[in-house]
Amino acid sequence: xxxxxxxxxxxxxxxxxxxxQLRRDPDVEVVGLFSTVNEAFDRVAMHGxxxxxxxxxxxxxxxxxxxxxxxxxxxxxxxxQAMDTFTAQAxxxxxxxxxxxxxxxxxxxxxxxxxxxxSGIEPLFPLWGLPTAELAAAMVDGGLQAxxxxxxxxxxxxxxxxxxxxxxxxxELPAGVDPCGEYGEFHSFAFAGPMFREPVALTLGATVERxxxxxxxxxxxxxxx
Numbered sequence: 001x002x003x004x005x006x007x008x009x010x011x012x013x014x015x016x017x018x019x020x021q022l023r024r025d026p027d028v029e030v031v032g033l034f035s036t037v038n039e040a041f042d043r044v045a046m047h048g049x050x051x052x053x054x055x056x057x058x059x060x061x062x063x064x065x066x067x068x069x070x071x072x073x074x075x076x077x078x079x080x081q082a083m084d085t086f087t088a089q090a091x092x093x094x095x096x097x098x099x100x101x102x103x104x105x106x107x108x109x110x111x112x113x114x115x116x117x118x119s120g121i122e123p124l125f126p127l128w129g130l131p132t133a134e135l136a137a138a139m140v141d142g143g144l145q146a147x148x149x150x151x152x153x154x155x156x157x158x159x160x161x162x163x164x165x166x167x168x169x170x171x172e173l174p175a176g177v178d179p180c181g182e183y184g185e186f187h188s189f190a191f192a193g194p195m196f197r198e199p200v201a202l203t204l205g206a207t208v209e210r211x212x213x214x215x216x217x218x219x220x221x222x223x224x225x
Contacts, residue, residue, distance in 0.1 A: 002026070003027060007019055007034070010101070012146065013144055013190050016193060017142075020142070022124075022126050034066045035066075037054075048187075050218065053200060057196070057200055087119050087121060091121055098116065135179075140167055148162060151186045153209070153212075155184075157174070158207075203219045204217075
């Protein structure tokens with residue numbers, strides 16, 4: 001019997017590739033996506049992506065999307081409460097697993113496991129432990145297309161924000177930057193690839209610095225999803 005699974009969806013390349021991998025697993029049935037959204041700005045936290053583009057992504061992936069709205073600023077307790085409420089409802093709806101696109105950070109995995117302990121929902125990490133240089137290359141070679149929406153200028157050049165996630169970008173990353181940005185060096189928005197039915201049409205907006213990070217705004221465009 002397949003396990004009904006909801007995928008944690010950040011809008012980025014890791015979430016998108018996790019969906020691609022999960023759909024190749026005969027024991028998993030991905031029944032939807034869930035995302036946390038900053039209700040003050042109506043954007044995905046950290047990635048800074050507009051909810052309209054998030055919805056277009058989900059439509060192109062052919063999956064229902066559930067939004068978990070969190071306040072700004074959001075305390076750890078408020079975040080935990082919002083997630084616990086969502087988890088309890090998902091279990092009542094028959095969900096067996098939550099999947100996450102985490103790669104190797106043990107503290108994040110441990111936190112997710114602890115929050116789900118006793119809930120009746122098991123955590124699933126389809127990309128866990130894959131070498132990130134090889135994973136990044138596999139994403140690019142596999143047809144995943146993404147754009148960098150957020151950069152930590154303390155770790156990599158701010159000018160890379162708004163760039164395509166491709167082989168050229170990977171070759172330009174400074175030494176010490178994880179190729180998948182797992183340490184928070186950058187965040188991305190996936191707009192095309194084997195996990196989508198058609199590309200998510202977008203244009204690049206303004207690039208700004210806010211709260212110590214550099215963000216490139218993405219604007220919905222005509223065509224595609």
